[in-house]
Amino acid sequence: MNNDLKRSIILDNYQFPSNRKIPNDDSYIKINTNNESCIDNIDLYVKLENDIIKDINFEGEACAISISTTSIMTKLLIGKSIKEALNIIRNYQNMIEEKDYDANILKEAIVYNETYKQPSRIKCATLTWNGMEKLLKDKSLN
Ligand code: ZN
Numbered sequence: 117m118n119n120d121l122k123r124s125i126i127l128d129n130y131q132f133p134s135n136r137k138i139p140n141d142d143s144y145i146k147i148n149t150n151n152e153s154c155i156d157n158i159d160l161y162v163k164l165e166n167d168i169i170k171d172i173n174f175e176g177e178a179c180a181i182s183i184s185t186t187s188i189m190t191k192l193l194i195g196k197s198i199k200e201a202l203n204i205i206r207n208y209q210n211m212i213e214e215k216d217y218d219a220n221i222l223k224e225a226i227v228y229n230e231t232y233k234q235p236s237r238i239k240c241a242t243l244t245w246n247g248m249e250k251l252l253k254d255k256s257l258n
Contacts, residue, residue: 122227125188129224130180133187135194139163139173145255149247151239156182158244162251167198169252174244181228181240188224189245198256205249212242 144161151157158176162169172190193201208225210217214232231241
């Protein structure tokens with residue numbers, strides 16, 4: 117994927133993010149994620165049914181990297197089982213950490229594959245993914 121395409125995917129998900137809203141029912145689990153080294157402060161709202169992620173919404177103030185990757189994450193994880201979602205998250209974290217990862221399951225999220233070149237943005241790119249991982253791990257223990 118060339119850099120122009122990457123930029124346009126990031127910009128599109130920043131300007132027109134998917135699933136950016138506060139849900140109007142209380143069956144969603146809420147978790148706050150924030151990054152003190154940037155302006156990022158995002159609430160994630162996750163609706164689980166048994167071990168399936170039925171919906172993810174988010175809202176908050178954050179930079180372009182953080183908003184866009186959260187938008188992409190919601191699209192990737194909605195409809196997945198907790199186990200599948202944790203695997204996708206692990207692959208994304210591996211990509212950011214320059215380890216081996218499966219590009220096929222990350223789809224659009226591979227636009228962040230050179231984030232390691234800007235270490236200050238690593239937190240922005242992983243903030244909500246790490247928050248989602250924590251939420252799902254907590255839930256899968258129950
Ligand atoms: Zn940020």
